Amino acid sequence: MNFRSDNEAPIDQHILQAIIDANQGSEESYGYDRYSEQFTEQCQALFETWCEVLPLATGTAANSIAMTLSCPPYGAILCHEDAHLNRDECGAPEFFTGGAKLIPMPGEHGKIDLDNLDEFLAGTGVHGEHESLPCTISITQCTESGTVYTLQELKRLKAIKEKYGLALHMDGARFANALVTLDCSPAEMTWQSGIDMLSFGATKNGAMMAEALLIFNTAYIREIKRLRKRSGHLISKMRFISAQLVRYLEDDLWLKLAKKANQQARLFTQETSQLVECLHPVEANEVFCRLPVVLIEQLKQQGFEFHVWPGHNDVIRLVFSHATRERDTKGLIAAIEAHQFRVNQQSTG
Ligand SMILES: Cc1ncc(COP(=O)(O)O)c(C=O)c1O
Structure with missing residues (x-):
């Protein structure tokens, strides 16, 4: 009777079957297999837009690569104080970015207080080159407190990110759980709400070590494949991750x-x-x-x-x-x- 974590749940039987079905003959390695290709096509159809799609084995890698894409070493990343990025990634975002500063933001129920965020950003810059340059806002959907940002709140976040010219990242380790709560489209909850990068989780919801990073904004795709390689997440037998993700999206x-x-x-x-x-x-x-x-x-x-x-x-x-x-x-x-x-x-x- 385990209520400890969805990480402790078994693999969904359909997804396990997809791994077995993919275990036929040989396939190109390092993400050039037909499943990885199919998953990219599925994502682009599902999100109703072009996006770069990178299957990965962990959410920490997805988050950290997203931070590297959007934040230089002299930059700052704003996230909730309870964010996985801040509390549970052992400094990986700082390590991957080469030293960017994480700025933990307060807010009730796991959500960044948006008035406070706006005020904070308005007050930055007074120390010139002495302070880290705010570059990225990262939110978690669902949050670490089990709550969900509404579309209204996402709209406000979009306005803030546009006002200050920042990147907006969504840690969607539990993206599906949030989406069914909001009962909106994946597009509405992401790029239409200003999300530039999404860590798309599947592991907690029935897959085995299968996550993906989706980039909606071409400004952030530079050298993304090399960054994945450097992170150790260019998996040689990628087909077994991608086959899971393909099945995950099939038949809803x-x-x-x-x-x-x-x-x-x-x-x-x-x-x-x-x-x-x-x-x-x-x-x-x-x-x-x-x-x-x-x-x-x-x-x-x-x-x-x-x-x-x-x-x-x-x-x-x-x-x-x-x-x-x-x-x-x-x-x-x-x-x-x-x-x-x-x-x-x-x-x-
Ligand atoms: C909110 C959140 N983000 C990201 C992750 C991804 O973590 P991992 O690197 O263990 O896959 C988790 C896992 O617990 C999480 O809860």
């Missing part, structure tokens, strides 16, 4: 998988709304909630696995995935209800 599989994950999160939240305090709006497949410490211990003993949030012994993160079984979600709900029932009995008895 990616959307079906994300819907399943989001539905389980919604089921949990609806059924426990009277019992559980959520710290952030539940808008996709992650729930951050406060529970009595004693209940957290009981749930662990009953075999439920989740992260207790660092620094908060009464806050847990539940991540629902494409593979979460409804009976496990219901089991978790029932365990919380049973605890509450016992507490009520004790207080009335």
